[in-house]
């Protein structure tokens with residue numbers, strides 16, 4: 135008698151439930167912003183990557199609508215076939231100008247940008263050194279490339295250097311890959327040291343600026359700018375879907391690098407080009423990032439205010455080290471994190487519990503926006519004080 139080959143799915147889901155690792159979706163209604171409607175209740179939104187509050191901005195909405203009317207809905211093909219529009223090149227030039235690099239290439243998501251770039255740059259005879267806390271797209275890009283992969287402990291440049299001295303000579307090319315702002319922790323990679331190690335051992339360095347673009351650095355160019363490394367030879371990846379409020383991803387760097395990726399990145403060649411609406415929206419967002427630096431000032435003011443209130447009222451709650459608008463506090467278990475997140479929702483605060491397997495230890499992740507008002511942050515801290523009294 136043949137057995138049901140899908141029966142294991144039920145068992146697997148049961149195990150996920152028992153560990154309190156089960157995930158499900160929650161629908162946001164209406165426009166995104168500092169407050170949103172969640173299951174009919176207005177909540178203060180500390181769960182979004184929309185750091186500058188642009189995803190609901192009228193100017194971006196208008197740019198998207200105008201583009202839809204002019205160019206239609208879908209791009210109808212890959213960039214190399216029928217999908218290419220002048221608008222894509224305009225966006226690529228705008229990203230390269232923001233980052234002060236020679237060129238840029240736009241992908242249909244940040245995830246695809248990482249998969250495509252890594253798979254194109256290294257192969258079987260090569261070595262990848264990867265931070266243990268890297269985003270899933272970097273990790274899966276490494277696997278897809280077929281290169282040998284060595285994970286180094288999070289941010290540990292001494293361990294990385296030992297690996298490089300032991301292993302570098304056994305491989306043809308070597309690529310170091312890292313998030314710049316770590317997405318689930320909010321701390322930064324030691325970029326200056328990584329760059330000098332890359333130089334010393336003839337390695338390429340790929341840095342993922344997904345959470346840094348629009349946020350870090352004086353002009354919002356990212357951590358590369360924040361660390362004063364603008365113009366250095368390296369590979370930068372990012373997304374159009376976080377501070378830029380659209381959808382899509384990109385790689386920036388030298389003209390040669392970008393030309394190579396246009397010829398070799400499978401996730402660029404064999405997928406449909408970014409839609410005209412997403413492209414126009416991202417283009418409008420980059421203009422605002424450049425023209426309205428006060429949004430970054432507001433964002434950093436909010437981050438400081440939150441940390442100051444936490445220090446004054448809840449010094450015992452352990453905040454994870456962070457130098458970004460992502461601030462997390464650790465909880466002893468997935469169950470504790472879920473309970474805290476539910477209590478917060480009761481107080482009209484939307485802040486997600488982040489649990490294994492996404493991260494090794496459970497936490498509540500707060501992500502600050504430029505458009506939060508002082509009273510939003512005060513309500514968050516008041517809710518945390520109340521939960522910690524229970």
Ligand SMILES: *Cc1c(COP(=O)(O)O)cnc(C)c1O
Pocket residue numbers: 243244245246248269271313317342344345372373374375381382383
């Ligand atoms: C969100 C994110 C991505 C993926 O970007 P998408 O455009 O959402 O696919 C890649 N890397 C990091 C570090 C991210 O946080």
